[in-house]
Amino acid sequence: MLGDLIGEETGEITGMRVLSTDGGHAVLEASFRASGTLLDVEGNDMGTYESVMRADGTLFGEGQGVTMTRDGESVTWHGSGIGHVTESGGVSWRGSIFWESAASRFTQLNGTAGVFEFEQDEGGKVTAKVYEWK
Numbered sequence: 001m002l003g004d005l006i007g008e009e010t011g012e013i014t015g016m017r018v019l020s021t022d023g024g025h026a027v028l029e030a031s032f033r034a035s036g037t038l039l040d041v042e043g044n045d046m047g048t049y050e051s052v053m054r055a056d057g058t059l060f061g062e063g064q065g066v067t068m069t070r071d072g073e074s075v076t077w078h079g080s081g082i083g084h085v086t087e088s089g090g091v092s093w094r095g096s097i098f099w100e101s102a103a104s105r106f107t108q109l110n111g112t113a114g115v116f117e118f119e120q121d122e123g124g125k126v127t128a129k130v131y132e133w134k
Contacts, residue, residue, distance in 0.1 A: 002115065003132035009036025009045055013124035019050065026053045032126050041105055043069045051083065059083035061093065073103035079116065089122035097130060
């Protein structure tokens with residue numbers, strides 16, 4: 001069951017590159033940075049994901065990153081999702097995310113699954129929301 005909203009952030013794409021076009025399927029890499037909250041703790045998030053354009057036009061992506069608090073605590077994450085290109089030229093993603101941290105404020109995320117909404121507009125601005133998946 002979808003649980004509480006546990007994280008929100010806004011930011012921007014910081015880099016993109018084409019990794020492959022083998023077999024007519026473009027494989028892209030994108031990196032982003034964002035700021036927001038996770039479990040009501042302010043922090044900065046950075047991550048990189050790879051996406052593959054599939055034959056039906058949808059995207060499959062996998063990524064990883066780290067969220068750092070202002071006082072130096074961190075939580076790493078791994079995620080995967082399905083996306084599609086929007087009419088305006090952005091990308092809309094939905095997927096799952098998993099965390100790992102030794103920081104006391106984030107240890108409750110160890111062994112927890114989350115679901116995310118990640119939106120990228122045509123200019124590279126990003127917004128994300130993460131919900132606990134119970």
